[in-house]
Amino acid sequence: VDPGNFKTCEQSSFCRRSRKIQGSGSKYALIPGTLNTYADSLTADLVNKENHHQFAFKLEALVGSTFRLQIDEKQPLRPRYRVEHALKGPTQAGRIRVQRETDGEIVITSEKNKAVIHGDPFRIDFFENDVLVVSVNAKNWLYFEHLRQKAQEPTSHPAENENQQEQDAAVETPKAADTIDDPGAWEENFKSHHDSKPYGPEAVALDFSFPAAKVLFGIPEHADSFILKSTSGTDPYRLYNLDVFEYVVDSKMALYGSVPVIYGHGAQRTAGVYWQNAAETWVDIQTSETNVVSSLVNFVSGSQKTPPPAAHFMSESGIVDAFIMLGPKPMDTFKQYAALTGTHELPQLFALAYHQSRWNYNDERDVTSVSAKFDEYNIPMDTMWLDIEHTDGKRYFTWDKFKFPHPLAMIKNLTELGRHLVVIVDPHIKRDNNYFFHRDCTDRGYYVKTREGNDYEGWCWPGAASYPDFFNPVVREYYASQYALDKFQTVTADVMLWNDMNEPSVFNGPEITAPKDLIHYGNWEHRDVHNLYGHMHLMGSFAGLQQRDPNQRPFILTRAHFAGSQRYAAIWTGDNFADWSHLQHSVKMCLTEAVAGFSFCGADVGAFFGNPDTELLERWYQTGAFLPFFRAHAHIDTKRREPWLFPERTRQVIQNAVIKRYSYLPLWYTAFYELELTGEPVIRPLLAQYPLDKEAFGVDNQLLVQDRLLVRPVMQQGVSKVDVYFPAIDDKKNGDWWYDVDTYQRQERSGYVSVPVDDFKIPVWQRGGSIVPKKERQRRASTLMLHDPYTLIICLDRQGKASGSLYLDDEKSYAYRQGQRIHVNYEFAHDQLVNSFVGKPKYKTLAWIERIVIAGLEKVPSSASITVNGVSQQLEVLHHDNTVVVRKPGVKMDVDFAIKLNFA
């Protein structure tokens, strides 16, 4: 990447100004006597004591231990932008009670939470069960630039002069205090690009301290460690959707998505803040990273007090609209965030299987031959992907007639094998009057406009291109209608979508994206809504796929995303490079995305840029097999990379990794259903399930799949063993039992353990006390596995118990929302396995249970008996090294049963 193409904080005017506040602090105060209280909220006025500008302040209590804080100008010159469509629906109001109210302090309670509002200087402390978890404006870094008129040359008209003098007299302080003299306040240049800034400075900034926390994490998307680092002396973390070519790792640079949610975690409490603002945002992080100097200072002063971690959000425009989520546990906080912005819908099963992609498969024969080769080498594969070269000169919704003369026949050949096709549709539209889409958008005025009212023209893959204004619901409706099968006649209802380059990417724009002074629907500037453009593009595509086939669940992959985009699409980490550090950051980035709502995250397996060697490719497949989105993808200039083009051993390693992924599809599918049900992330950092283990806070090369699997992929070159951290469930180093999923060898102690690995080994453990469903029969695609039987892997805990769940339905349609599903819990206790259904099992399935594997039994049972509808039957029990296998229970998935182990 060329860092010169992208701004630093010093080059960004509002970031400079907002950061300067950290040195002096600001002076905001509540105006006495302006308090109004309602059943669920309170309002008051704030005043900036330096320029005496007044602001309206509102604090709402929401259901689920959440508060919403909004600050806007009381009388703005024009409305300031409020983010729409990011929340999944209107917020649900809670109830508040004013406990105490004095001029200096207001105390309100809601559920078991408390908020203390300090009037002068303005500060809000949030308590959960009387523990202070979030403190707003504790450092007095609130900074709200009210809208201004640009300074005019004094006129010679005496009447106007009198009015001006009269206004000057009304202001108690000299006018100089109200002037912002930063050179970039009213117009800004970056390289050769000019930002006219017609409305001048309008930044907002606010700090949030987390007194009960030790670490901060969140605010994807950055190629950095999971735990946020202090930004003292460096640039802040940036949230500004950009098209970054070959992004660098261990960087705070903005990447393709921006999700402004941050979490503070300590052993006792976890809290989160969602900063709802779609403008460019920088986030300063202050943590007490211990070093020699701070240790010495603490020693000399004799105190152990360290400042709590804090985050300083600085946005270029908009209002303060923050949601404070009070936890108290990590999973509670993630669920509170999911209650606001929503979750992924349950995807079709093929989306969770293996995808094969490349920029670009050359023609129809190439697609067909790649699909046939996967069959020849017995490697399962579900979806073929086509990039921009399949179109007629980058005109989306068309096909290149020479390379793909019969797309419907090609699609039929794939779907007959149970496979799918995904095609790309990007938001840039080729400016060609013979292109129907461009003609429609031009005639109807659907494009984003320049300041002068013309269609904005930028440069992207098609050459000269314009961009539809998806903020206009009419444009979204038009865009959605293009996916109808009577219009997009060359695809079927099974073909799914890939929305790329929707940051939006403009090759000749400032920072490779659109200029900030473009005008969108409602006369909003692009400056106000930039991070939301990709989200609005998704809304159009999602509506189109739903209208095309209302009964089928859509699948979209997107690059740009904002809070709430998880309701419509999966994401991937963008254009990575074939290097071990990028492989390592795949896991870190996806963990950060998962806690910010985007569980459906993956990285380009094998890397987008560069040519991986065989070892890197093997390890990348093994890592990708345990990230929720599993797709191989590569740049057009890389070598062909299908598994059979590598030595046989590499091909076998890849095949084993893919087959292992397919065997765990029932677990992934159940996890995504439970994500939609509860909001709990599918992949989790260790601290999500083990919040008390301080050592686990910073572990970001391991991940949990729900609370059942611990995955530590091998992501270093040439290693024969890896260090695995087994977390402790309390602060006395007591840990769970973990069973190796290949050998069922048990790991009983917590802490770091060195585990030997070879080429074929993926270090994965199943937690003692969990039950994991698997499908161990192989098929060429996951859609053909629908009726195959299940295996239940039971790993016992110290008490000899285990539990788990399984979800199944038709894996394709929305019928599960009308109850056509089976959601079943399994419990193993006292040498007996029983199932219990959540709701009634209304889905008719041919699937059954073919095997039950039990690890951790102390004695070997002689036999087992199964009881179904009161009738008992003997089952055979096989004993392997570390497990006991109950042979062929044969019971169907929708039948109540009990399996009892019998001991001699």
Add this chain to the structure above:
Amino acid sequence: MRKTWVKRENIYFKPFYKQKSKMFLLLIFLVGISFIAYQAFSLNQLPGVPAPWNLQQIKRKHQQMMQSLGSKQRDVDDFDGGGADAVAPAGGETSPVAGHEDPIKIVRGTRLFDYDAYKPNFEGKFRCLDGSKEIPFDHLNDNYCDCEEDGSDEPSTNACAKGRFYCRYQKRHITGRGLDIYVASSRINDHVCDCCDGSDEWSTATKCPNDCA
């Protein structure tokens, strides 16, 4: 005095016990003698046979084996792909009339070469084709994989990851030579026609065209 050379007879004389070839032959002879003696002793230990072979017994034994194999074939033909029947077993299957000779049946998905391997052995069991394990004969084709190394106990189903399904149609040269065509077990009953005669879709309703020859 003149010294004369005197030729001495048997200058390379060796006693018999130093001649290796003779000792070797003697050893073989002794081993042979001991073997014959052992055989004579063993024969003497055999119990007396009170009567000649009972031909009827042999025929009955063969009949039972063929009946067992035949009923297994019918199980496979009627197999619905689900294992739930094991919980609620159907009524006893109708046995063929006693004394009626069953026609020869080949287990679906096996090679003709392996015909005899898919009959119960004298213990009434099935031995995996790689010889690694013996399983009860009723576990053959019961939709559960027991021979995990080679998948040979489930030739008709996809229960074994490493199994092979040999298509019913096997192209042969007029002299009878030719390779056996098979598909991976993961292709069985997946609604995709892989054998040229569609024989891998034996329990789905998929209509497979016959593209053989």
